[in-house]
Amino acid sequence: MVNFKLTVSDKKGKSISKELKDSDAHPLVGLPIGKDTDAAIVGLSGKMKITGGSDKSGVPMRQDVHGSARKYVMLSKGVGLQQAEKGQRIRKLVRGNTLSEEIYQINCKFDGELPVEQAAPEETPADAKEEKKE
Template identity: 35%
Template sequence: MAEFKLVISNPNDGNAKQLEVTGKEANSLVGKRIGDTLEGDKIGFQGYLFEIKGGTDQDGFPMTKRMSGPQKEKVLMKGGTGFNPTRDGLKERKTVRGSEISEKITQINLSVKEVGNKDFNEIMEE
């Protein structure tokens, strides 16, 4: 059974909130990819629309949009998610996860695309 921590950022006010989902709500996220949109009704935010921005797996490795699928691989990187080069031309082999959400993902980062009827902070306090 899947269990995720959702980090939901609201670009309108710059706040981010954390929410844990399990069971049916969490299973609806499995198979989605970075960049996909998610209806807020599935996770308790009526009328909201979210975009999946990324996440990390159980070992702390970040998800990257460059790889399809849920697998973990070592890839040669010259920048981007998981690697910040300290000088020009620097490349390094880093372990990253693919862009698909699986049961091995523990944290999913979401961003608000469309706001629903209720205020974001009011829903989080309930």
Template identity: 35%
Template sequence: MSVRVVVSNPETGASYQVEAQADDFAGTAIGDEVDGGYVGLDGCTLEITGGSDDTGRPMRGDVEGQSIDEILIDGGTGFNPTRDGERRRVSVRGGEVGDATVQLNTKVVEQGGTDIEDALGEEEE
């Protein structure tokens, strides 16, 4: 099974989409650092910053495991309030990568000898 990995380069502000094997990221969670070799960036380190599941639910780092939970939030990932004090119960996915994860958002934390633009191709929007 594959997962779409969005790799962001904070130095340039560019982001790239790469297909990778979901098994490579099994057992990791939001905030964990992984080897960039999984997406073709040998020598680089990536930090998982978020993602979404097969129905579009966002992953949240403050929800444990891979389960779907309905949480009451007043902002942040999964809900942008339009009024002060507005809260809403939202269905979100836990912060751990699992079988239902289809997209992972990552950022480059440590750049190795590999040039990111050359390795991943043209910039995605």
């Protein structure tokens, strides 16, 4: 049973979230970070590029660690390391660059522009009071 939360962003900074389950998510299993895939699985036309992700406990994926296992890696900068002073290296837990069933969230970059969804107009409190009087 595979469940992914997919966050798809475009070049302008807009993003959408989709949840993929079982048969919809299986085409993504085994793909590495940086691979292009079809955006039809989230209902878009075009291509999207996998840029990263994390597992259920928040351990980030890192592109230069091969496989899908969790590993302790000596880091000096980049994904998985928030702040390091010059010359400092820290051993941190990261996950490999291949999508597996343990991955929870996947980040993607869409090559086009995401469609703008029209939100329904919300009621104001004044409108609700008038309806009660009638």
